[in-house]
Amino acid sequence: MREQLVCIGNGMAGIRTIEELLKIDPDKYDITVFGAEPHVNYNRILLSPVLAGEKKFEDIVLNSEEWYEKNHITLYKGHHVTEVHRLKQTITTDQGVVKPYDRVLFATGSNAFIIPVPGHHLQGVVGFRDIKDVETMLSKAQTGKHAIVIGGGLLGLEAANGLSKQGMEVTVVHVLDTLMERQLDKTAAKFLKKALEERGLKFLMSAQTEAILGTEKVTGIRFKDGNEIPADLVVMAVGIRPNIELAKKARIHCEKGIVVNDTMQTFDPKIYAVGECVQHRNALYGLVAPLFEQAKVCANHLAGLGYSIYQGSVVSTKLKVTGIDVFSAGDFLGNNQTEEIIFQDPGAGIYKKLVIQDNQIKGAVLYGDTVDSTWYFELMRDNTDISAMRDKMLFGQAHLGDAGHGESRVALMSDDTEVCGCNGVTKGHIVKAIIEKKLFTLEEVKLHTKASSSCGSCTGLVEQILASVVGDYSTAPKHKPICSCTDASHDEIRETIKKDHLTSIAQVMERLRWKTPNGCSSCRPALNYYLISTHPNEAKDDYQSRFINERVHANIQKNGTFSVVPRMWGGITTPNELRAIADVSDKYQVPTVKVTGGQRIDLFGIKKEDLPNIWADLNKAGLVSGHAYGKALRTVKTCVGSEWCRFGTQDSTQMGMDLEKMTWGSWTPHKFKMAVSGCPRNCAEATIKDFGVVGVDSGWELHIGGNGGIKVRVTDLLCKVKSREEVLEYAGAFMQLYREEAHYLERTAPWIERVGFEYVKNILLNDEKQRKELNERFLASQKISQIDPWEERVNGVDAHEFKPLANLSEVIA
Amino acid sequence: MKETWVEIGQLEDIPKLGSRIVTTDDGNIAVFRTANDQVFALKDRCPHKGGHLSQGIVSGELVACPLHNWKIDLKTGEATAPDKGCTRRYEVKCENGRLWLAL
Ligand code: SRM
Ligand SMILES: Cc1cc2nc3c(=O)[nH]c(=O)nc-3n(C[C@H](O)[C@H](O)[C@H](O)COP(=O)(O)OP(=O)(O)OC[C@H]3O[C@@H](n4cnc5c(N)ncnc54)[C@H](O)[C@@H]3O)c2cc1C
Ligand code: SF4
Ligand code: FES
Numbered sequence: 001m002r003e004q005l006v007c008i009g010n011g012m013a014g015i016r017t018i019e020e021l022l023k024i025d026p027d028k029y030d031i032t033v034f035g036a037e038p039h040v041n042y043n044r045i046l047l048s049p050v051l052a053g054e055k056k057f058e059d060i061v062l063n064s065e066e067w068y069e070k071n072h073i074t075l076y077k078g079h080h081v082t083e084v085h086r087l088k089q090t091i092t093t094d095q096g097v098v099k100p101y102d103r104v105l106f107a108t109g110s111n112a113f114i115i116p117v118p119g120h121h122l123q124g125v126v127g128f129r130d131i132k133d134v135e136t137m138l139s140k141a142q143t144g145k146h147a148i149v150i151g152g153g154l155l156g157l158e159a160a161n162g163l164s165k166q167g168m169e170v171t172v173v174h175v176l177d178t179l180m181e182r183q184l185d186k187t188a189a190k191f192l193k194k195a196l197e198e199r200g201l202k203f204l205m206s207a208q209t210e211a212i213l214g215t216e217k218v219t220g221i222r223f224k225d226g227n228e229i230p231a232d233l234v235v236m237a238v239g240i241r242p243n244i245e246l247a248k249k250a251r252i253h254c255e256k257g258i259v260v261n262d263t264m265q266t267f268d269p270k271i272y273a274v275g276e277c278v279q280h281r282n283a284l285y286g287l288v289a290p291l292f293e294q295a296k297v298c299a300n301h302l303a304g305l306g307y308s309i310y311q312g313s314v315v316s317t318k319l320k321v322t323g324i325d326v327f328s329a330g331d332f333l334g335n336n337q338t339e340e341i342i343f344q345d346p347g348a349g350i351y352k353k354l355v356i357q358d359n360q361i362k363g364a365v366l367y368g369d370t371v372d373s374t375w376y377f378e379l380m381r382d383n384t385d386i387s388a389m390r391d392k393m394l395f396g397q398a399h400l401g402d403a404g405h406g407e408s409r410v411a412l413m414s415d416d417t418e419v420c421g422c423n424g425v426t427k428g429h430i431v432k433a434i435i436e437k438k439l440f441t442l443e444e445v446k447l448h449t450k451a452s453s454s455c456g457s458c459t460g461l462v463e464q465i466l467a468s469v470v471g472d473y474s475t476a477p478k479h480k481p482i483c484s485c486t487d488a489s490h491d492e493i494r495e496t497i498k499k500d501h502l503t504s505i506a507q508v509m510e511r512l513r514w515k516t517p518n519g520c521s522s523c524r525p526a527l528n529y530y531l532i533s534t535h536p537n538e539a540k541d542d543y544q545s546r547f548i549n550e551r552v553h554a555n556i557q558k559n560g561t562f563s564v565v566p567r568m569w570g571g572i573t574t575p576n577e578l579r580a581i582a583d584v585s586d587k588y589q590v591p592t593v594k595v596t597g598g599q600r601i602d603l604f605g606i607k608k609e610d611l612p613n614i615w616a617d618l619n620k621a622g623l624v625s626g627h628a629y630g631k632a633l634r635t636v637k638t639c640v641g642s643e644w645c646r647f648g649t650q651d652s653t654q655m656g657m658d659l660e661k662m663t664w665g666s667w668t669p670h671k672f673k674m675a676v677s678g679c680p681r682n683c684a685e686a687t688i689k690d691f692g693v694v695g696v697d698s699g700w701e702l703h704i705g706g707n708g709g710i711k712v713r714v715t716d717l718l719c720k721v722k723s724r725e726e727v728l729e730y731a732g733a734f735m736q737l738y739r740e741e742a743h744y745l746e747r748t749a750p751w752i753e754r755v756g757f758e759y760v761k762n763i764l765l766n767d768e769k770q771r772k773e774l775n776e777r778f779l780a781s782q783k784i785s786q787i788d789p790w791e792e793r794v795n796g797v798d799a800h801e802f803k804p805l806a807n808l809s810e811v812i813a
Numbered sequence: 814m815k816e817t818w819v820e821i822g823q824l825e826d827i828p829k830l831g832s833r834i835v836t837t838d839d840g841n842i843a844v845f846r847t848a849n850d851q852v853f854a855l856k857d858r859c860p861h862k863g864g865h866l867s868q869g870i871v872s873g874e875l876v877a878c879p880l881h882n883w884k885i886d887l888k889t890g891e892a893t894a895p896d897k898g899c900t901r902r903y904e905v906k907c908e909n910g911r912l913w914l915a916l
Pocket of ligand 4: 860864
């Protein structure tokens with residue numbers, strides 16, 4: 001028999017958890033949902049537009065009766081659960097239904113807080129929490145004239161705006177002198193108040209309510225200072241209280257909310273909790289984005305998978321008052337450790353402030369122009385180092401420039417930028433869905449991606465993306481899940497491989513529930529890399545999961561022939577080596593011999609079946625594979641250095657050779673290039689390499705994270721060292737850190753931009769022990785990596801690869 | 814035209830999730846083996862720019878072309894959306910571990 005899952009609360013977090021659960025394990029449970037409201041699950045966020053007359057109840061239903069039926073979920077609408085009997089493992093409702101359970105999910109949300117002033121129970125005093133409250137307000141708006149909203153926060157202002165649209169005269173009463181003080185600083189709040197006043201709202205600031213007046217129905221309110229104003233409706237929007245009565249009664253540990261651990265489990269392991277009723281690591285959340293993250297984690301554990309954890313969320317808010325753009329996130333007030341950068345244009349009604357600490361964004365407030373909100377939020381959440389762009393940041397992402405590509409703003413957004421914060425939908429997702437499913441309208445995008453289907457504040461952005469994509473099929477998206485075969489991200493995969501000690505691709509796919517039988521050409525090479533870099537001695541390199549170049553140790557060309565690049569250590573060659581290259585070129589009639597940009601020689605147009613023969617000849621002269629095809633160490637470029645050059649301070653050529661001898665053969669997330677220059681004139685271009693070394697009179701400067709390719713990035717100076725040994729130790733440690741932590745196909749430049757130079761520097765510079773350990777791990781894995789792959793194949797490895805299965809040319813002829 | 818079945822080798826000669834070529838006067842044919850030992854044969858030319866499909870990565874019943882990563886359906890030879898194009902397919906069968914190709 002299936003296990004019994006009972007969900008208490010038919011609201012946004014509970015039902016989202018069930019949706020997530022159905023996605024990963026639809027058959028594990030018989031699911032029963034109890035909801036106190038007499039409705040199916042609807043989108044509570046959109047009560048504000050319903051109140052403003054912009055939407056009807058039908059428009060905001062999230063799960064119809066058919067949805068419950070189709071998924072075999074028994075729904076008890078209008079049932080209030082009154083008891084959870086943990087010994088008997090049953091729950092009881094106010095209508096006498098008793099239901100046994102194996103697992104319970106608490107998703108009871110919260111209640112509007114009603115200040116207990118005299119008169120608070122009068123007819124016409126409401127909170128703003130559910131559809132019933134909205135119905136009460138709408139019916140009062142038919143007959144009454146004056147509305148008072150107590151509370152100048154997010155909810156209060158949305159209520160006030162709605163009632164004013166319904167034709168009422170609305171006064172907002174707020175105890176403090178700033179509106180939305182939990183989201184806005186004083187300046188932004190002033191901008192907002194002015195805009196709302198222009199729309200006809202009245203404000204009474206620093207006002208304390210003493211009593212609500214009336215005998216049966218509300219007639220007005222009186223303040224502490226004796227003032228009275230008339231009212232037909234009083235909306236209390238002063239805050240919410242987690243709904244934990246039932247949990248407390250069942251003696252489940254509660255503080256401000258129901259206390260849960262990182263797997264959303266309460267102190268009773270059979271009982272889980274999600275949503276506004278929950279207290280996680282001392283935090284309570286009142287916005288859907290974090291609740292949806294909780295839902296995902298909770299579903300993972302209900303399904304018995306047990307690999308994902310919830311670590312808390314960073315939240316941002318937007319006010320949903322049509323025509324007024326306000327955004328706020330993080331620590332927007334700042335403190336004495338932080339700096340602020342501010343842009344203000346009162347005439348145009350624009351105000352932007354970023355709070356910065358240690359070159360990272362800690363908080364943001366935007367008023368009037370919120371176009372860049374997702375970008376700032378992303379930089380903040382990822383702790384990106386912004387030092388390089390801080391002077392231009394407030395003008396927006398479009399002003400950063402991108403080496404003359406001249407794309408529009410949405411085109412500039414990276415594919416993993418989150419567009420819909422509620423549902424965690426990235427630009428990559430949306431673009432992919434638009435392309436793959438041939439979508440043309442906003443509704444279709446909503447249906448297929450869930451983007452803009454919750455709070456709707458990203459609707460504009462989704463429309464822009466739609467506009468930029470339809471008709472352009474050229475993008476190759478890079479999404480947050482590593483590809484569409486899975487929901488898992490690079491980091492999750494890596495963690496799981498480490499934590500659960502997985503050693504084969506099949507194990508990873510099973511553990512993380514791959515949706516395709518053997519993945520695809522994007523995820524398999526990544527999985528293979530993560531496995532062999534995490535468990536170098538145990539995981540077996542999966543040959544069929546490597547791109548052709550890495551399978552046959554040569555680069556495929558447009559006509560299907562291959563190129564062969566032997567290693568030239570540090571760019572040094574000998575007459576003997578050159579002779580061998582000349583000889584194979586003659587013998588195999590190599591059409592093109594070219595000097596590469598990496599200081600070595602490339603032989604082009606080689607037939608696949610000739611590869612082992614050429615390699616055998618080259619091997620005889622001591623030449624080995626240059627790995628010009630690999631996500632691996634490529635070249636170590638050098639200049640002449642002190643041996644010959646009149647300016648040379650150090651022997652850069654020898655250093656280059658030493659580095660190359662130490663690091664060749666290593667597999668890395670993407671290709672890895674080095675260079676060594678003998679003096680600061682830097683003829684080897686060391687400052688655009690992954691690891692660059694520049695000789696100076698007193699020793700060596702070490703530079704990291706450079707890139708000369710698609711997007712040029714100059715290195716960051718890591719440090720200066722004195723000896724050859726130190727150069728090698730830092731190189732090994734840096735390569736190992738990169739290898740262990742970067743995402744597959746992420747060069748060092750974007751990796752360092754993602755994690756921050758400071759992070760890398762701290763590990764390599766300030767923690768000698770860790771640096772030495774990294775280097776040791778690097779050297780240990782090199783022991784099994786430094787085998788010339790060409791020699792192996794000359795000796796017969798993968799022989800099938802270089803021969804046809806059958807030759808039918810003569811047979812048929 | 815009547816097709817002739819020609820023996821081309823053993824199933825074991827092709828690695829799982831891999832491919833080998835059969836040369837003919839009419840160009841190469843790529844023979845693929847899936848994870849569950851189904852075999853398929855396609856002309857070794859990608860409908861995009863002629864990439865050698867035999868050199869691609871096989872997953873499920875698709876091969877990703879090594880040149881620009883178009884995904885070609887092994888059953889039909891059709892490129893998968895959004896790309897459009899088709900490469901010729903051949904009948905191939907496996908009997909008692911021996912592979913036969915229809916020409
Ligand atoms: C042969 C060579 C061009 C030449 O004739 O000089 C070359 C050829 C290719 N480069 Fe390169 N790159 C060559 C030096 C460079 C350099 C210069 C350097 O290393 O000093 C750069 C810029 C420096 C850098 O990487 O930061 C360079 C930046 C790229 C990029 C962009 C990488 C990036 O991170 O932005 C790619 C694309 C990629 O890797 O995804 C690329 C990709 C390629 C590929 C592998 C394209 C492909 O996938 O088929 C080319 C292979 C041709 C072949 O069959 O050999 N090549 N490529 C050079 C080989 C050097 C060697 O001896 O190994
Ligand atoms: C007007 C308004 C506007 C909002 N705007 C935004 C916004 O723009 N962005 C944003 O992110 N968030 C917004 N929110 C907050 C968001 O709606 C909530 O965070 C979210 O709905 C909480 O989900 P939940 O499942 O925890 O609680 P709920 O959605 O409240 O669901 C809890 C359900 O449990 C039921 N219940 C409680 N106790 C019992 C019991 N004992 N037995 C049976 N059923 C029970 C309740 O009746 C309720 O239906 C807004 C909220 C409101 C009210
Ligand atoms: S720049 Fe590099 S990738 Fe582009 S054509 Fe030249 S060799 Fe090929
Ligand atoms: S040739 Fe096959 S994808 Fe371009």
